[in-house]
Amino acid sequence: MKILLTAINAKYIHSSLAIRYLYKNCADLDCDMKMLEVSINNHLIDIANQIFDEQPDILAVSCYIWNIELVKQLLPLVHRLLPQCRIICGGPEVSYETKAFMQEFPMVDFVVRGEGEEAFRALIEMLLAGKNGAEININGVAKRSVDNSIDEGVAVTVADLDSIAFPYDEADVENLKDKIIYYESSRGCPYACKYCLSCATRGVRYRSLDKVFAELKFFIDHDVRQVKFVDRTFNADKEHYLPILKFIAAQDCRTNFHFEIVAHHIDEEIKEILKTMPKGRIQFEIGIQSTNLQTLGQISRANPWQEMTENIKSIMAYGNIHLHVDLIIGLPYEDLTSFAKSFNDVYLLQADMLQVGFLKLLKGAAMNDLTQEHGYVYMPQAPYQVISNKYMDYKTMRFLQIFVDLVEMYYNAGRFRRTVTYLIGLYAQNAYQFFADFTTYWRQHNLHLAPHAPKNLYKFLADFIAANDTFSDKTVIYDILKFDALTSDGGKFRPEFLPWREVAKQAADDFYKSEQAQKYIKDYQFKSWRDLKKKFALEIFDYDMIEALQGNIKKRQNIMLFAYEDDKISYQQIQKGDIAL
The missing domain is CATH 3.80.30.20 (tm_1862 like domain)
Incomplete structure (x- = not known):
């Protein structure tokens, strides 16, 4: 008997713990059991095709809040493709209101309710022994009786977690x-x-x-x-x-x-x-x-x-x-x-x-x-x-949906953390009001409908800063935003509207060729100008960024060195006299 355990994950980077538990706890049974993992981003027909290619006698599907709507589309399709295949569902989305689910999807033969390791194994053992639905009576398994009525049973838990095999x-x-x-x-x-x-x-x-x-x-x-x-x-x-x-x-x-x-x-x-x-x-x-x-x-x-x-x-x-x-x-x-x-x-x-x-x-x-x-x-x-x-009301909820998106893009993503922290400081630490004002601006300009590529996000924030009278001294803000750009995404985004001021080529050449560079770059060896440009950046700031990041705004022209190595980005201030402005 061929059994296919199927998980439809929320994202490609996720994995399913549930089907691995089931698989490992049935490892000694005399059957051909396999696991199939896909994501909700896969097309319905592609998922169905992968199931069809395996030709299972039993299909077990794990049902969660993120995949249940796709599962509901998948079940009738699989039943048409494989009419003799028995279908078992399990998971939180079918452990409640189980009878209604089985009535809506008559192709589902069994539902494992609650924690399924013991109940699922017992069910597979009985199916391997040739038992039919009416003959099966297992705690935690909902079934169809001879008259096609549904016996829901009850959800169960596993009392001894040590009895569950490592997945x-x-x-x-x-x-x-x-x-x-x-x-x-x-x-x-x-x-x-x-x-x-x-x-x-x-x-x-x-x-x-x-x-x-x-x-x-x-x-x-x-x-x-x-x-x-x-x-x-x-x-x-x-x-x-x-x-x-x-x-x-x-x-x-x-x-x-x-x-x-x-x-x-x-x-x-x-x-x-x-x-x-x-x-x-x-x-x-x-x-x-x-x-x-x-x-x-x-x-x-x-x-x-x-x-x-x-x-x-x-x-x-x-x-x-x-x-x-x-x-x-x-x-x-x-x-x-x-x-x-x-x-x-x-x-x-x-x-x-x-x-x-x-x-x-x-x-x-x-x-x-x-x-x-x-x-x-x-x-x-x-x-x-x-x-x-x-x-x-929903109007408020809709406003907050965009609000949450902005918190995610401009705070949690980390790309604009220093700029946003500084701007909220200008709002007297009223973070809600800052994001609420940004949300209002965002909606007025239909930015929720625009592409949210990183380079666009810089422009949207800069335009909001320019239009906001709360921010009187915008020059320091643009310096901080420039600093954020140089310490995010490997420094590859250089929005043209920011006040970029690279060190003069001759001064940069002299710095990299001299012993001064070794003070700032560990194990430094000159290889090629191309290599230098890829790994390092020198930028002139009008404000002392080290002080600014601590909340102290001091107008003092200075040069900063940014180093990019693998996934790490570091920065340091060049001491006066070590490089010509």
Whole structure:
């Protein structure tokens, strides 16, 4: 019997943990089982063709919020191409409202509800034994009975995480070398935030630390680029997560580990470990969602703000940990004024990324019980994003959609970070108002309809600066924007409207040929002018950029040297007398 496990990922760089779990936990069964991974960017017919080419007897499809609409198109097509193929679906999108799903898609024979490792294996064992749907009775598996009625069963969990086989092997890490690898050391969450699916299950289950250490060592030994933990709250239990952090800190590797944590579970002992963590070894994502106390109470979320703020600022001060913080638009009681305050509160933390998303009314989440009370209107199809409520109409939501895009392009992408930080300073640190004014300008000029190539983004920001009376001294702003351009994208974008002032050719020649260059460039050896132009840039600034980046504006003409090597960009100021202006 040939079985095809199929995952449709959100992006090419993603990988599916779910189908690897199923595959490894069925490895000893007497069948021909394969995995197929594609992305939602693949054409429907191309995905169907790949399935057809495999000629499976059983097709198992993993269903999530990002792929369910494509899956709904795929299932009838596959059934036409392979009418004898049995279809099994699983995942969060079909673990709830299962009966309605199976009624809408009669070609689906079974749905595995909840955590599928044990239930899926049991189902495959019975199918291999020649059992039909009516004869199969497995916890966690919805089926069709003899009269074609649907027995939903119940969603299940796996009690012992150690019983689940490690989902990766040598071939996997080789095939996934350019992709994100997902891993989990726990399931469940101690919290019950109403917008999250974790509110549907109680308690946290952990994988044994000896297994976790061995599995993380496997990733490290294979030089995996990034391992993203999918634990809902990685730092829920100190006895579990502190040893993992100590283990990771002690390794000699380039592997980066990503964790979702809560900021108020970081004590002094944890801080001591974080201080000594090798730079780039870990990154944290912290969900704040809102700073409105009434909102937080309604969604059953505790945010001890002072403790969170102190811990986040401590982490940022260490300078070795990349930090994301999250906000959600559309929560109860959060109107535009409240969101503006939440945004400004979180901006002032100065995290590496400020990720803003829109509330989604997920199947199985407790937020669905609050739709009438708060007047929620949301998309009828996945991702079920809220489009209005009592506190924000759709016009406001639409405005904030563009607002979020600008935060992503002009803050999170990092390309304009110094310029935007300086401009927000001129707005008296009112980051919301800066981005709101930029959003208004953006809409007035229909820039949301224009191509957003990097060179265009420079022009859009420069034009906004020119049109904004808040910015009186624009010369220093353009110097900072020029600095951003030279320290982003390998320095390859040189917008012609900026005040470029390269060092005179003779002065540059003298500098590179003299011993002075060795003061600034480690292991410097002159090879060719072409090589120099590719790796270095000398630029004259009217303002002291080192001081300006610290918030001190000093008009002092100076020269800066920018070095480009691999993915790294460095810069330094040339001392007076070492090169002629």
